[in-house]
Amino acid sequence: MTCPFCGKEFGEAAARTACAGCSLVGGCRKVKCPHCGYEMPEETRLVRAIRRWRSRRHDRSAD
Numbered sequence: 001m002t003c004p005f006c007g008k009e010f011g012e013a014a015a016r017t018a019c020a021g022c023s024l025v026g027g028c029r030k031v032k033c034p035h036c037g038y039e040m041p042e043e044t045r046l047v048r049a050i051r052r053w054r055s056r057r058h059d060r061s062a063d
C-alpha cells in the first residue's frame, strides 16, 4: 500500500508492526507508515475489492 502522506510504498505487515503497541490490546484498525509515522485506517477487504475492480475498469477504458 502507499502512504497518502509521504507517498512511499510499504507492506501491510510492516505497517502493523509499526503499530505494535495497539495490537497488544486487540488492534486499533489502523496502519502506520514505517517511513513517516502517519497513521491511517486499515483498508477493509471490501474497500480493497472495490479499488481493484475500479482500477481494472480504468485500465480497460484507457486503452
Ligand SMILES: [Zn+2]
Binding pocket: 003, 004, 005, 006, 007, 008, 033, 034, 035, 036, 037, 038
Ligand atoms: Zn508515510
